[in-house]
Amino acid sequence: MNSPYSGESASPYSSDQSIGVPSPPTVVAAFNRPYDAIHHDGPYINILEQPQSKFRFRYKSEMVGTHGQLKADRAEKNRAAFPTVKLSKWNSGPAVIRLTLYTAEDNINQRKRHVHELSGKNCNKETGICEVVVDEKSDYTAVFQNLGIIHIAKRDTREIIKQRKLEELMTLARVRKPHHSNEEIRRSITPTDLKKIDEEAEEEAKSMDLNKVVLRFQAFQYDKNIESYRPITLPVDSDVVFNLKNATTGELKIVRMSACSAPCTGGTEIWLLVEKVRRNNVHIKFFELDENDREVWKAYGEFADADVHHQYAIVFRTPRYRVTNLSTSVRVKVQLERPTDKDTSEALDFTYLPDSLKRPRINLENTLEEGKPHFSDLPPAKRFNISSYTNEAIDLSNNSKLPLVFVNS
C-alpha cells in the first residue's frame, strides 16, 4: 500500500475522480487549482483575434533559421495581425496569460494537452508553453506574436505523454504528502500506477491527431498566500489550427486546369493539377449560385481512383449541367472538396456551353491561327494564381467563337 492514491484519497485512476475538471492538468502542475475556485461571473478571457486556420507545423529539425509565425485568421494582406486575447472583468493588477496547445476533439471535454509545443518569444523551451504578462498598460490584452508550432515526431509522443503523466502523479503526491522527501514521493508510485500510465500514454499517443491543435488560453495571478500562481479564469480554446503540410488537413488548391469551359451535356475530359490530395478523399464539385449567393445546383466531376495521379493531378469528366438545352452559355464554379473535413479549395469560374449539336454548321477555313495552342477545343489552359484566375473562364455567348470537336466522318 505504497500508492499515494490508496486508502481514502481518490486515485486519479479510480472512477472516483476529483471534481469536474474539464481537462487533465498540465505538467506545470502548480498552476492547476480546482476550477470551482473561479467565480463564474468573474474575470474571463475572450479571443480578439483567432489564429489562422492553416499553418505549417515544423519539426524540431526544422527549427534552424526562421519560417514565419502563426498569424491571425483575418490578417490583412499588408499589415499582419496575430492571435490576441483580452482579460476582461479584471482589475486586480498584472496577470499572466498562459497559452498551451491542446488536442482538437469536437467535444471540448475530451481535449487533452497536445504533445506539440509552441516556440518563439515568451515560450518556455522545456514545456512548449507560452506566457505573456498583461496589465492596465496593455489594456489586459495579450498579443501572441512570433509563435511557431513544433511538430513532435510521432515516435516520441508516447514517451512524452508518459513522462507528463508521471510528473502529474508526483505533483499530486507532493500536494497530498507535503512533508515527504522527493525520494519518498518517487517510491510512493506503485508498479500498478506505472502500468496504468503506460497504457494510457500508449492509447493517448495512438489517438492523438498530430495535424490539428487548438490554442488554450487561461489567465493566472500570483498568489502570495500560496506562493504560486492560481487561475483567475476558465480556459478558453481557439479555433482549430490545421497543419498545412499534410494531405488530410492541408490547403486544397487547383493549380491549373486544362479547360475552363465545356458543353452542358457533360462528359468532357478535363485535367487538373492540384496540391497534395488523397485519392479517396477528394471530390470535384461544380455548383451554381443565384443572385443571393445561394447554391441552386451542384454536381460532381467523375473519375476513378486511377485517374488521380499520385497526389498532384486528376483527370475527370465534367458532370452534365442541370439544363442541356442552353441557348447561351452559363457561368458556374468548380472547386475541390474534401469529404473528411468538408473543406474546399477556392472556387474557379467554369462555363457551360450550349450543346454543339444544336449549333449551325460552321466554316473551318482560315480559322486556325498559327502557333496558337492546339491542345483543346476550349480556350488554352491557363496557369492560375490567386490574383488572376477568377476571370479566366470564357463566355462564348456573345461572340462567334465555337468549340469544335473531333470529327467522325
Add this chain to the structure above:
Amino acid sequence: MNSPYSGESASPYSSDQSIGVPSPPTVVAAFNRPYDAIHHDGPYINILEQPQSKFRFRYKSEMVGTHGQLKADRAEKNRAAFPTVKLSKWNSGPAVIRLTLYTAEDNINQRKRHVHELSGKNCNKETGICEVVVDEKSDYTAVFQNLGIIHIAKRDTREIIKQRKLEELMTLARVRKPHHSNEEIRRSITPTDLKKIDEEAEEEAKSMDLNKVVLRFQAFQYDKNIESYRPITLPVDSDVVFNLKNATTGELKIVRMSACSAPCTGGTEIWLLVEKVRRNNVHIKFFELDENDREVWKAYGEFADADVHHQYAIVFRTPRYRVTNLSTSVRVKVQLERPTDKDTSEALDFTYLPDSLKRPRINLENTLEEGKPHFSDLPPAKRFNISSYTNEAIDLSNNSKLPLVFVNS
C-alpha cells in the same frame, strides 16, 4: 612511434602504397591476399546473367515482410532469372564465390566498398556480403537468388566507413605483428591514424552515391597451408544497379498523355502525367527513326520549370516537325529523357498531322457524338500501360477523320 605503419613498413596512408591493388580490402580481411598471387591466364569469373538495371533498394526499416528479389536483367516475363556467374578454367575442387557491393564510379579503379548491404539467402547479416559455394556438380556456376539491396541511411554511412577502415587497419597490424595481443594491436593505432581515418570516412561518405551499386564477384579457395581463404580470380563487377525509388536514377515513365497527335507546325499544348521526375533534369524528346531504326530527326518539347507540377506532371508544347507542309500524317516517337544519365523512358507513338490551314473546309454538322470525350481536338487521352500503348497513336492519313481546332470567327 606506436603506429604499425611507422618505420620501414609502408603505412596504408602514405603515398607508398602496396602493390597495384585496384580496390581496398573489405572487412572480411582474411580473404584479401595480394592479387599478384593470381595467374592472369588462370581461373576467372564471367557473368552469365547481369542483374536488372533498376531495383528498389530497401531501408533496414523495410526489411519486415518480403519485397521481391534482384532478378537478372533479361528475365523473361514468366520465368524469372537471377544474377549468375561462372567460375571458369578451374577444376581444383569447391570454391567460394563472394559477392560484395561496390560503388559505381565509371573508373573501376576508383570504386570502393559500398555501405549498402546484401540481404537474403547466403548473405552474412553482419557484413552484408553474400557467398555461394560452387563445385563440379553446379558446373562451377553460382546463381544469386533471393538478393535484396539494403539501403543504409545516409546518417549512418560515415560511422560505418570509419569502423571498416579501423578494422582494416587492425587486421593489417595483426598481419604484421602476429604475436601481439589484441590490446597491443589496438593501442598501436595512433591518434594520427584515427584522424586520417576520420577524414577519409567523412570524404568517402560524402561522395558515395547511395542510389547506385555494382555487384563485385570474386572466387576464393580454402587454403589449408594458411588456414584461410585465398582469392583464385580477379574481381569482376556487374553492370550498375540503380535504385528505383529515386528521382535521379529511377525509371522514367510517361503514365498518361493528353494527346498523341498534333499539327506538324508545333506549339500544341500537351499534358503528361509522369513518374517522379526532377524539374531540371528531364526533357521531352520527339524523334523519328528510318527503316533501319536510325534516328533521322529529333526535337524537344518546350516547357518552363513552372510547367513541371511537383514531380508528376508536365505541361509542354510540341516542337515543330522537320517538315511543315505535310500532305499526310507522320508517325514519330516521344519519350522522356534524363540529361544526367542519358536514360530514357519507353517511347510512345506520336503522330504529326498536316497543317490544318492547308486542309479543305469540312462539315461539322452531325459529327459530334454525344458522350464522347470532348477534351481535345485530338483523340481522347488514353491510359497507357506497357502492353497497350504502343499502338495508340492515330494515323489519320488513310481515313476521313479530321482534327478540328478552336475556331476564331
Add this chain to the structure above:
DNA sequence: GGGGAATCCCC
C-alpha cells in the same frame, strides 16, 4: 516559405 529528398510504414 516552400519543394522535395530521405526515411519509414503499411495496404
Add this chain to the structure above:
DNA sequence: GGGGATTCCCC
C-alpha cells in the same frame, strides 16, 4: 510491389 506518410534538409 508499390504508394504515400513522416521526417528532414536546403534553396
